[in-house]
Amino acid sequence: MLILYxxxxxxxxxxTQKRMQGWSDSELTEKGxxxxxxxxxxxxKIKLL
Known part of the structure; x- marks a missing residue:
């Protein structure tokens, strides 16, 4: 069985600023x-087969 996460x-x-991303990196927030x-x-905790 395949399990996909x-x-x-x-x-x-x-x-948080609703800015477009993809061309540059932005820092993670504390939540991130x-x-x-x-x-x-x-x-x-994931068991690999």
Whole structure:
């Protein structure tokens, strides 16, 4: 069975300003950093076959 996990990037400063992104990097917000850490912890618990 295939299990697919879909995630997206963490919140950035430009996200909060409703700016278009894709050509340059924008710093993560505190929320974005917290979410990235949480996602990393979740990923460590995934059992690979």
């Amino acid at each position: 879909i995630t997206r990037h963490g919140e950035t400063v430009w996200n 950093i917290s979410n990235a850490v949480s996602l990393g912890s979740f990923n460590k």
